[in-house]
Amino acid sequence: MRGALRSDVVVIGAGSAGLTAAIRLAQAGAQVTVIAKGSGSTQLAPGWIDVAGYMPGERAPLASPRRGIERLVARWPDHPYALLGVQAVKDTLAWLLATVAAGPLAGYTYSGGLDANMRLVTALGGLRPSACAPVTFTAGEAAGLRRVAIVGVPALRDFHPRLCADNLLAAGIEASAHSVALDLGRADASALALARALDDTRARRAFAASLAAVVGASDAVGLPAILGLHEAPAVHSELQERLGRPVFEIPTLPPSVPGLRLYEILRHALRAAGGRLVLGASVVSHERSGERVTRVDTATAGSPSGYEAEQYVLASGGFHSGALELDSHWQAREAVLGLPLAGLPREGAPRFVADYFDEQPFSRVGVAVHADLRAVGAANVFVAGASLPGAVPWREASGEGIALASGYRVAELVAAEVGATPAPQSSGAAAPAEGVGA
Amino acid sequence: MITLATEVLVIGGGTTGAGVAWDAALRGFDVILVERGDLAEGTSGRFHGLLHSGGRYVVKDPRAARECIAENRILRRVAADCIEDCGGLFVTTPWDDPAYAERFLAGCATAGVDCDELPVTQALREEPRLHPQISRAFRVPDAAIDVWKTVSALADGARQHGARILTRHEVRALSRDGDTVTGALAYDLRRGQDVAIQARVTVNATGAWAGQIAALAGIEGVHVRPGRGIMIAMNHRLVAQVVNRCQMPTDGDILVPIRTVSVIGTTDEHTENPDDQAVPPAEVDSMLDEGEKLVPGFRQARALRVWTGVRPLFQDDKAQTLPTRDLTRSHALLDHQKRDGVGGLITITGGKLTTFRLMAQQTVDLVCWMLSRMRPCATGSTPLPGSESGEHYRLGERLARKEAALRERQIVCECELVSRERLEAVLDETETTEIDDLRRRLRLGMGPCQGGFCSYRAAGIMHAHGSLPAARADQALTDFLKERWKGIWPVLYGDQLRQMRFDEWVFHAVLDVEHLPVDGDAR
Ligand SMILES: Cc1cc2nc3c(=O)[nH]c(=O)nc-3n(C[C@H](O)[C@H](O)[C@H](O)COP(=O)(O)OP(=O)(O)OC[C@H]3O[C@@H](n4cnc5c(N)ncnc54)[C@H](O)[C@@H]3O)c2cc1C
């Protein structure tokens, strides 16, 4: 017989959904193995935690994420939030805030909650409604901005301070644009390379000095999200100190520095809880016994390996991660375990429409689930994250909210199946109640 | 209202119009060219990319074949930099009538198209993705031609000889003095003003729109029946040379490698409207099926985008009264004095991109005759700007140049290796406010990510570099996304869907383009 690694639970996917599920399960005492083709979308995403920012098609942002969840569910009864409920999202955010606070980046915290969306400055100078954000972002909350200096770095082609500032002006915020060199010896430097450079004490002092020379009489300073990787809290507070005013980060094109920080924090939490993470492992086949999946096989650096578990969590993402596929005949399939899909347009109905900004009929496709997030046709597979059908998260500003909360909820359901008990959030370590609405 | 005067007014900025402007300017005429959109925004910018050897027409239309091979040889010299000499094959697949190959060989011999049969094993060694059951293969001097480079070089050359090139100028009326056309009334779409242009000769080089312009002079029966065709760009060079099916020309039977992609085409459906850009799903589907016959596994390859071009197929309702002197079967040169009794106006339409130089030469010969100033054509021996060295474009040339300057030059579009410096130079030259114009000049946003990264950068640079207001820069970005999407969604599947989903995350989540600020949003 071919060998296989046995665990209580195998989680497929290392995005925020998969990692959250795995951490919670490991914390509950289950033996968990995460297998993933790649490290997921967290490192590409801005790092803010969108829960419910917009009703698609409406211009005005949703003032409160809680109310937003309710409206999304009322309008789309098949929305993932209908299966999760407000309470699960609230618990998830509290857990996330605690996990970040207890993480390896001392002083790096998230704040926010379900009561009110923050409006955070985007690279285009828009205002993104988001529920939670890291400490390096929050001074960019629109409500608090009066006179703001937006400063770019010429080597970073992914941030254009003038466009950002002028759009903020249009929104009624007094903003000016500036530019400060951060020279890495070549014409292009990625956000990541710049962040690494600022981790160095000398480099960030010099950067602070150049900034001080341009920011004038502003009462806050916005910079692209490059304020350090491993030293982010120190870089951020040192800049604030030296400039004598709040400083905030603005996310830019992927890869994302704040996204990487969040990924590292989650990964650390998984390790600390005793979970195992296997990256570069793409699920290529699986075995079943009736309604149950009994084993999955991965192609790991060319050599296949098998994983067996009681329960499986499918958190493999959507079309963006290759977990769902559409072929040239416009037939869709779930590529990891071959599970049935939901949210498909009727046979013969258009998959896409000609206006880019209209809702594309194909956007809400996902893995069909029962009310308890169990996959249709596979009794021991639970589904979380972007694999779930029913949402258009990039337009709703609901991506991380759905991913984290469904990961969190699936962990509870799976824990019950394998006889583990997840720690209730209230007894969780040092959860800062601040900002998390009751 | 602005008033301009010139000797020769050219309407239409495709290869034909730009070719006429270049030819006339070289011969010392004073020239103005007006184009309603950007240069090559019509059929020329939406063609298949093939510099014909003539092989395609040797059986069906030998005269067109002879013109193609003659022009092919000339353009290789004078437009060398616009051409990639990838070569071409005609192959007999299991779906093609095997008897056609002999007629093809005989036709090549008659038309003077160089053609050598090569062993099938050799063809498959050169093109390993080709269908393994091809039974014959012939080598011809097909090549790939970059139309944007060509049209820019023609316009630059014309400008260097004093011509004025006015884009975003739409002709809305022709001026007449009795039976003579004396110029045109154009509308400057960018500045929003009328421009009256007086001209001694007006050349209607508007391709599929030629009938509309002739009608402005009250001339009936210039009937251009537009023939619509789709092409699909695949993300890889599935073949290294042009591959044609060895059969009577039909749909989806040519695959052209262009830079890092390859393009399959095309179809031919009659339409009444030259602005018809429809892409019917059934046509896409059958095109992919045809692709499978050339390259098995075609449907699994990544499709980037699809577009429609509209052929100017000329059908003269006054055929019997036509002066035959300059006419060939493949294009039509109309002297409206002789044809309709209307002086000062010439129409040149039909033809192929490959034969644009010949069409321009014949047109300007007629201009000389009308102005009684005979001057010899020089376009057959004068290299276009950029082609002086006589060296063809080579794949990898851009990369080599960029790699040498990575420390000094920022790259805005990684897929197509467009530097910030080049982009800013084009912004200065054209004062454009459209990212799609940058695409045509620079290939910005044409690679696998279809603008996922570079379009935001381009908007930021357009705003910071020029005087474009922020709201206009935002609009340039959203317009570009909409415009790109039109060519993406009909072939959206496989890895390209994966890419577009990623792009959606970038544009809708990271950049939130759907909710750009309007007045006082923050308060
Ligand atoms: C560019 C970008 C910007 C974003 N911006 C925002 C934002 O502003 N706000 C917001 O809230 N959200 C944003 N998101 C989304 C957010 O990051 C969430 O991660 C996303 O909603 C889904 O998370 P997930 O864990 O379900 O899937 P993913 O993070 O996509 O993870 C999927 C995992 O499954 C793995 N996988 C896939 N197939 C297989 C297989 N066959 N075998 C093994 N493993 C496999 C992948 O390698 C990966 O590890 C953004 C995402 C992207 C890509």
Ligand SMILES: Cc1cc2nc3c(=O)[nH]c(=O)nc-3n(C[C@H](O)[C@H](O)[C@H](O)COP(=O)(O)OP(=O)(O)OC[C@H]3O[C@@H](n4cnc5c(N)ncnc54)[C@H](O)[C@@H]3O)c2cc1C
């Ligand atoms: C699908 C397809 C594939 C093809 N493939 C090839 C190929 O591989 N090789 C080849 O050699 N040939 C090919 N051809 C043929 C070739 O593309 C055309 O013959 C050629 O591009 C025509 O150029 P043109 O300048 O005459 O027309 P156009 O490029 O259409 O130029 C006419 C211009 O006039 C402008 N105009 C219209 N009305 C007005 C107005 N009122 N005021 C101002 N301007 C106006 C238009 O905007 C347009 O830019 C293909 C054609 C099609 C349709």
